[in-house]
Each structure stands twice: as structure tokens, then as C-alpha cells.
Amino acid sequence: MAPKYDGLSHCKVALVFAVLMDLLGVICLLLGVFAPLEIKGQDFGxxxxxSGALLVLFSLAGWVMWYSGNIEGLTSKIELGGAVGGAVDRLARNLSRRIRLPRTQSSPT
Known part of the structure; x- marks a missing residue:
């Protein structure tokens, strides 16, 4: 029986990374704009x-990884009748299988 996936169970690490980078980036941006950050006459705003803008930019990579990891229903090359891909396809498939954690099925009591 195949493991059941639903909700946000796909690519949790990428989702946490994206949300964390967004939060840190927005906090840094707001502090830099609104907080008076002068130390010995030097402005650090x-x-x-x-740095906040860079963090928000890095979060974009996390969102792309999370979104692409949650796409379902794509046909593989084997189903399309083509040859099995090269080393990059095998590497992506193996990495995807390691990242994706199946939800354990609990038996009703």
C-alpha cells in the first residue's frame, strides 16, 4: 500500500526555511527603516x-523548492514513452524521495 500524503506534508524543510527567511527579512527591513541605529555617529540602518532584502530574496528559493515539491500528477518520461533520463534525473528523484516524509498511518482504536 502506498503511503498517503496530504496537506503540508511535502517538503516541510523548504517550507520552514522559506517562512523563517521571510520573517527574519521583514524584521530586519522594518528595524532598518524605523529604528534609529546609530553607534558612535555611524548609521547601521x-x-x-x-540584509533584510537579501533574506527575503533567499526565501524565494525556499518557496520555489516547496512549491515544486508539492506538484502532483506530472507524468514521468517512462509514461510518456521516452527513455529514462540521465544522472540529473536520478539525483533529483533520489533527493526528492529523501526529503519527502510519508505520513504514518495510525490504526483506529
Whole structure:
């Protein structure tokens, strides 16, 4: 019997990474814009604005990984009648299987 997947069970690590980077990026951006951050006459607000923008940009990679990991119903090359792909296809398939954690089925009591 195949394991059942539903909800956010696909690619949890990518989802946590994306949300965490978004939160940290927005906090850094807001602190850089609104908080007076001067130490010995040097303003550090710009540093926080730029680093917050970079964190939000990194979160985009997490969102892309999470979204692409949750796509279901794609036909494989074997089903389309083509030859099995190369090393990149095998690597992506193995990595996807390791990241995806099946939800354990609990028996009703």
C-alpha cells in the first residue's frame, strides 16, 4: 500500500526555511527603516535594510523548492514513452524521495 500524503506534508524543510527567511527579512527591513541605529555617529540602518532584502530574496528559493515539491500528477518520461533520463534525473528523484516524509498511518482504536 502506498503511503498517503496530504496537506503540508511535502517538503516541510523548504517550507520552514522559506517562512523563517521571510520573517527574519521583514524584521530586519522594518528595524532598518524605523529604528534609529546609530553607534558612535555611524548609521547601521542601511545595513539592516540590505540584509533584510537579501533574506527575503533567499526565501524565494525556499518557496520555489516547496512549491515544486508539492506538484502532483506530472507524468514521468517512462509514461510518456521516452527513455529514462540521465544522472540529473536520478539525483533529483533520489533527493526528492529523501526529503519527502510519508505520513504514518495510525490504526483506529
Amino acid at each position: 542601511d545595513l539592516l535594510v540590505y
